[in-house]
Amino acid sequence: MFDTVLVANRGEIAVRVIRTLRELGVRSVAVYSDADADARHVREADTAVRIGPPPAAESYLSVPALLDAARRTGAQAVHPGYGFLAENAGFARACAEAGLVFIGPSAEAISLMGDKIRAKETVKAAGVPVVPGAADPELAEAARELGAPVLLKPSAGGGGKGMRLVRDLAVLDEEIAAARREARASFGDDTLLVERWIDGPRHIEIQVLADTHGNVIHLGERECSLQRRHQKIIEEAPSVLLTPELRAAMGAAAVEAARSCGYVGAGTVEFIVPGGDPASYCFMEMNTRLQVEHPVTELVTGIDLVEWQLRVAAGEPLPFAQEDVRLDGWAIEARICAEDPSRGFLPSGGTVLALHEPQGNGARTDSGLSEGTEVGSLYDPMLSKVIVHAPDRPTALRRLRAALADTVTLGVPTNAGFLRRLLAHPDVASGDLDTGLVEREAEGLVPKDVPAEVYAAAAAVRLAELAPAPRDGWTDPFSVPNGWRLGGTPNPPAFPVRVPGLEPVTVEAPPGARVADASVTVVVDGVTHTFHRAGAWLGRDGDSWHVLDHDPVEAALGGAGRGGADTLAAPMxxxxxxxxxxxxxxxxxxxxxxxxxxxxxxxVISAPHAGTVTELDVTPGTAVAMDQVLAVVTPHETSGEEA
Structure with missing residues (x-):
């Protein structure tokens, strides 16, 4: 086993890898950009090295900076995590040339499976069915030949980033350009792949594990069909769709796919599966790295995948054969992302003011967060993962809903409440899944209005803040803000408040409210409601609300001359x-x-109407805050007759 391992990543996966390194007694080296100088993974590692400024291209994607950090700290091996350079053959090759062990497959295997067309040709020759598609430079021609709908995918990466479903070939060129920009930003490579889109599919993947002694096994499947914008948000193991016979067949196909490229380490073979005919599964791609959803496999098999990545990389043979693998119970994972469901799931940001992440009693949270963490816009929006294990699927679903309700991330809007409601959807409960389910049902899973009790709780907090502090155990009754008037009806104070993006309201604090440092409890219409609180944030059952004081005069002055339908503002x-x-x-x-x-x-920011660009406040590279004015489009004047 290695003495020192450098973790070439950040966030929750860096923390998770460091945890296993600590359990194995291996010294861990974290790396960080200036934006992550006080990040959790930096604090939890045995040592840490600054590798550059905040942009990923100048830090986490900088091969020279990473290799220099490994050299300076005496690291013998590098764990790439997932994302960034995890599937970059050049990085794996550079590690080997620098005398470092890359904890993953060989550069040749990464290169082969990273070229999605070569990968398909290779596994097809091994007897595995594949999805029709093509890659650069014949991308546009192939897309038109396949016919709409088609799916554009970055050839160099995965995780749903940069993927675009094109149903209208008239916008193909624009979609290709956008996909290239996203691929370049995410993986440093803008090469694309196009595939025929299969409507109503299920996404099922097989975890494989291979050593350097010729042993290749699979650890069962993961159901990953609950996706939004081609990004997985809920994953589970096993899948309700697969029979033992189909599991064995797909597992054998995955093993053959791994053998076909000489794979070593932990990897995932992904299949697209028609829900009505699961036996007609097709190979999509192989992810030559650890997957985000690896914990569900760990929980049902009892195998620490990071540990076996390390042991395999150190030359150890697998001590178990295929017949030794047993699936015990059910595990489900929910990805907590910095995004605001009430604003169309746009990325969010902010400072984590209060944090509670469930652990124990069947629940596990893999996280890179701590109180005070600044969540910016430079990196992936996934903040953490909540995973549960139970004897059966209904129990696992209940436990995960409860764990999400117990998850608190005040200061940064997340999708935790949305995921809790999604897990209660009848089709999810029954296991009748497909990759389009979330997009079809998302609108109905996002509350249209802020509950009245949220405003009531905000008013209770403001009323408590006005209350005088007792002196020597006595409070001046005339200083208590209860609206008492001599000879008149009490007139309790009302507070104008607002939630960003919504109209302000004026609300009174209900009687009997209890306000503590980290919570507030109110009774509205005979029902008791308790919220977590931090600053101007309130949270409950995974949802959170940023409830601000509203000053009508300030609002009017702030919007004077620049508001209205003509103004284009940053949505995130x-x-x-x-x-x-x-x-x-x-x-x-x-x-x-x-x-x-x-x-x-x-x-994409589009013109709200025909007109003239009369103001433009940004250039390429400008960093913007949410709701910051970007441009103004003044409509064309029309004559009275035209009006």
Whole structure:
């Protein structure tokens, strides 16, 4: 076993790898950009090295910086985690040339499986069925030959990043350009692949494990069909769809796929499976790294995949054969992401003011968070993962809903409440899944309004803040803000408050409210409601609300001359990557004007109506805050007759 291992990643996966290194008695080296100087993975490692400024291209994607950090700390091996350089053959090769063990497959295997067309040809020759597709440079021609709908995918990476479903080939060129930008930002490589899209599919993957002694086994499947924007959000093991016979067949196909490229270490073979005919499964791709959802496999098999990545990389043979693998119970994982469901799931950010992450009693949270963590727009939006294990699927679903309700991340909007409601959906409960289910049902799983008790709790907090502190055990009754009036009806104070993006309301604190340092309890319509609180944030059952004081005068002055339908504002904190217009340009309604990128996701800003660009406040590379004004499009004047 190694003495020192450098973890070439950040966030929850770095923390998770460091945990296993500590259990094995191996010294861990963390790396960090300036944005992560006080991050949890930095504090939990045995030592840490700064590798550059915040942009990933200058830090986490910098091979020279990572190799230099390994040299300076005496690391013998590098664990790449997932994302960033985990599937970069050049990085694996550079590690080997520097005398470092890359904890993963060989550069040749990464290169082969990273070229999705070569990968398909290779596994097809091994008898594995594949999905039709093609890659650069014949991308556009192949897409038109396949016919809509088609799926664009980065050839160099995975995780759903940069994937685009194109149902109208008239916008193919624009979609290809956008997919290339996202692929370049996520993986440093803008090579694309196109595949025929199969409507209503299920996404099932097989975990494989191979050593350097010729042993290759599989550890069962994971159901990953619950996705939004091609990004997995709920994963489970095993799948309700697979019979023991089909599990064995798909497992054998995955093993053959791994053998076909000389695979070593932990990897995942992904299949697209028609729900109505699961025996017609097709190979999509092989992820030559640890998967985000690996914990569900660990919980049902009892095998620590990171430990066996390390042991295999150190030359140890697998001590168990295929017949030794047993699946025990059911495990389900939910990905907690910095995104705001109430704003169309746009990336969010902020400072973590209060944090509670469930652990124990069948629940496990893999996280990179701590109180005080600054969540910015530079990196992936996934913050943590909540995973549960239970004897059966219904119990696992209940436990995960309870764990999500117990998850508190105040200061940064997340999708935890949305995931809790998703898990209660009848189709999810019955296991009737497909990759389009979340997109179809998402709108109904996002509350349209802020519950009245949220505003009541906010008012109770503000009332408590006005209360005088007792002196020598006595409180002046005339200083208590209870609205008492001599000879008149009490007139308790009312507070104008607002939730960003919604109209302000004026609300009174209900009688009998209890306000503590980290909680507030109110009774509304005879029902008691308890919230976590931190600053202006309230949270309950995985949901959170940022309830601010509303000053009508300040709001009117702040919006004077710049508000209204003419103003284009940033929908999320991020960076402007593309500016397609200049001041004075004439634009049409719906015309694409700018692109804002945050957390490896692009958002196109379009003209709200035909008109003239009269103000443009940003250039490519400008960092913007949420709701910051980007541009103003003044509509064309119309004559009275035209009106």
């Amino acid at each position: 904190p991020g960076t402007v990557t593309v500016v397609k217009v200049s001041v004075g340009d004439e634009v049409e309604a719906g015309q694409s004007l700018l692109v804002v990128e945050a957390m490896k996701m692009e958002h």
